Amino acid sequence: MPSIDFIKEIQRKDRKTFFDDFENSLKFKDKDMENEDSNKRCDDSRPLIADFTEYSPLHNGHFHCMKTAKSKIPDGLFVAVVPGLFERSGRGLPYIMHRKTRAEIAIAVGADIVVEGPPMGIMGSGQYSLCLTKMFQALNTDFIPRGYRPFDGYEKILERISLGHGVAPKPYKIVDMDTKEVIYNGKLEEDNYVIVSFSKSLKKIGFDFKDKFIFVPRIEGVSGTLIRKACSENNLDSVKTMLPADTLRILEREINADRAPLHDLRDEETILDSANNLSFDDLLKLNFFNEKLATEIVDRREKKSFESISEIEDSIFYGFSSHFKNRVLSILETRVNADTISEYINNYPSTVRLLDYRNESVLEEFKEKVLFNEKRFANEIVLS
Numbered sequence: 376m377p378s379i380d381f382i383k384e385i386q387r388k389d390r391k392t393f394f395d396d397f398e399n400s401l402k403f404k405d406k407d408m409e410n411e412d413s414n415k416r417c418d419d420s421r422p423l424i425a426d427f428t429e430y431s432p433l434h435n436g437h438f439h440c441m442k443t444a445k446s447k448i449p450d451g452l453f454v455a456v457v458p459g460l461f462e463r464s465g466r467g468l469p470y471i472m473h474r475k476t477r478a479e480i481a482i483a484v485g486a487d488i489v490v491e492g493p494p495m496g497i498m499g500s501g502q503y504s505l506c507l508t509k510m511f512q513a514l515n516t517d518f519i520p521r522g523y524r525p526f527d528g529y530e531k532i533l534e535r536i537s538l539g540h541g542v543a544p545k546p547y548k549i550v551d552m553d554t555k556e557v558i559y560n561g562k563l564e565e566d567n568y569v570i571v572s573f574s575k576s577l578k579k580i581g582f583d584f585k586d587k588f589i590f591v592p593r594i595e596g597v598s599g600t601l602i603r604k605a606c607s608e609n610n611l612d613s614v615k616t617m618l619p620a621d622t623l624r625i626l627e628r629e630i631n632a633d634r635a636p637l638h639d640l641r642d643e644e645t646i647l648d649s650a651n652n653l654s655f656d657d658l659l660k661l662n663f664f665n666e667k668l669a670t671e672i673v674d675r676r677e678k679k680s681f682e683s684i685s686e687i688e689d690s691i692f693y694g695f696s697s698h699f700k701n702r703v704l705s706i707l708e709t710r711v712n713a714d715t716i717s718e719y720i721n722n723y724p725s726t727v728r729l730l731d732y733r734n735e736s737v738l739e740e741f742k743e744k745v746l747f748n749e750k751r752f753a754n755e756i757v758l759s
Contacts, residue, residue, distance in 0.1 A: 377633050382640050385473065389460040390709065393494060397715060400722035420744045422517035424451040424589075427492060427507050429458060430477040431470040431638070432606075433484060433622050436522060436597040441485055443591045444520035451518065452740060455481045456492040456510055457730060458503075461709050462637065463496020465503060467701030471606055472635045475759065476625060478730035483621035487737045490514070491728040491759065496705040497662055498716060500572060506723045508576040513724055514745055520589040521570050528559050529567060539585030541578025542571045552578055566593065606636040642708050643684055649707040650681045650690075661706050662713040668692065668703070727756045 424444050428437055445453055457477050462470050470477070478489035493506035511519060523529065532549060535542055541552035549559040549571060563571060570588075577584045597617045605614040609630060615623055629635035650672055653661075658669040668691065675681070675690045684704065691700045727745065732738045742756055 377635065377637060377640060379640065379642065379644075381634070382469075382637065383642050383645075385462055386642055386645070386709065389462070389494075393460050393711070393719075396725050397719050400719060400725035402725070421450050421452045421740065422448055423514060423741075423744055424448055424453045424518045424520060425456055425511050425514050425516040426453065426486075426520050427456040427510075429464055429470065429495075430455070430481055431464065431599075432472060432602065432626055433477065433480045433619065434597050434599070434602060434617050435619065436594055438484055438619050439594050440520050440522045440591045444518065444589050445485065447589055448518055452488065452737065452744065453486050454488045454490060454514060454516075454741070455486040456507065456514075457481065457489050458492035458495045460491070460494035461496055461705065463494070463705045463709075465495040465498075465500060466698040467496050467703070467705045468698075469638045469640060471603065471638045472626065472629055473637070475730055476629055476634070480619075480622050480625050482731045482733055483625065484619050487733045488741045489730040489732070491730050493723065494709075496702065497709050497711050498720075499663070499702070501576075502716065502720055504569070504572040504576045505579065506720055508573060508580055508582060509723050510727075511577070512580060512582050513727060517587065518589055519573070519584070519587050520591055521573070522591050522593050523567050523570055524564065524593050526567075528561075529563075531558055532567075532571065533588075533590050536570065536574045536584070536588055537586060537590075539583060540574070542574045544568060544571050544575070603636075603638055606630070607639055641684070641704065645710075646684060646687065646704055646707045647681055649710060650687045651676050653710075660712045660714070662711055662716045663699070663703050663706055664713070729756065729758050 426441065426444065428440070430437060441453065445451060455478070457474055458464070459474065462473060464470060474491065481489050490510070492510060493503050495503045498506070523533070532542055535551050535558060540554070542558070543550045543552050544563065547560065547562060548557050549563070550556065551558050552575065570590075574584065602614050602617060605611055606626070611623060611627060618626070626635065655669050655673050658664055658672060659666065671690050671692070672687070681687050687704065687707070688700050691703050693699060729738075732741070745756065
């Protein structure tokens with residue numbers, strides 16, 4: 376099992392990187408480029424397929440989506456966007472492996488380039504969706520593969536998105552942003568909700584995504600819950616049919632080197648220190664926090680200092696998302712203010728950070744493709 380010191384070192388380095396990126400982004404504060412044409416491309420370049428996924432770890436479902444996209448666009452340059460700083464997922468939970476290792480697996484199974492995505496664990500779902508779509512724009516993306524779970528009524532939603540219509544999730548209904556029609560009544564589960572959220576964010580930034588999505592039905596027989604359980608128990612044989620051979624090989628290597636699994640570990644010392652010692656005003660400044668949440672934490676600790684993570688969780692009311700508690704824990708762990716997050720998103724990405732790449736030839740091709748794009752959010756491409 377990795378040590379807590381290993382986790383703290385990741386957090387320390389990522390915090391420095393985050394604030395370096397934040398300072399870099401301030402250089403672009405006064406550049407309003409959101410409504411410029413973002414679809415210029417070099418006629419000689421291969422189409423770029425940008426796939427966002429967490430790869431925690433890369434399983435057969437991810438592999439199937441990658442293979443399907445590559446088969447539909449056989450001359451495409453496949454770029455995986457893998458989050459990201461602080462190693463926390465959109466659910467606010469730690470990843471199984473560090474992003475550089477997740478990137479290594481992506482290259483091993485067929486990706487050409489892996490770039491670092493946003494720090495999802497310290498953002499709300501709308502915030503990281505906006506960051507991801509800005510990354511698609513900065514990469515001059517031609518195609519976006521997305522896995523989904525089919526059900527009656529969802530095909531109509533996908534048809535609208537294929538037409539380039541933004542589709543917005545409203546309370547218990549889905550609305551076509553272009554025609555204002557209600558095209559579905561009810562709520563969407565997470566995988567399907569992500570696609571709708573992406574379309575809304577892409578529309579918001581003025582990115583033309585007509586015919587860009589490649590929708591791939593999810594395959595059966597893969598369980599993220601069982602894979603995480605197997606990693607915790609070091610019993611990968613129980614899930615080996617769910618994982619590509621390269622994932623198994625690299626995951627076993629990381630476990631043997633005490634660099635995985637990371638998904639059951641947090642910097643509890645920092646979380647407890649934040650909950651017990653940050654002032655009311657400092658808590659109120661953190662992302663996700665409001666007066667109600669800050670007051671509840673302060674009132675609880677005045678009666679008795681927090682001694683465990685579970686005691687902090689008990690003081691966090693449920694938000695709009697079922698993952699709200701874990702996201703709050705990640706904020707207490709990283710201590711990033713809401714104003715900082717907002718400014719960071721406004722100018723994201725200030726840097727396109729490469730995590731891995733297949734070879735020098737595809738690297739040069741990627742740089743030419745991205746740097747040709749006159750719609751520049753990113754001011755540089757950096758090898759991590």
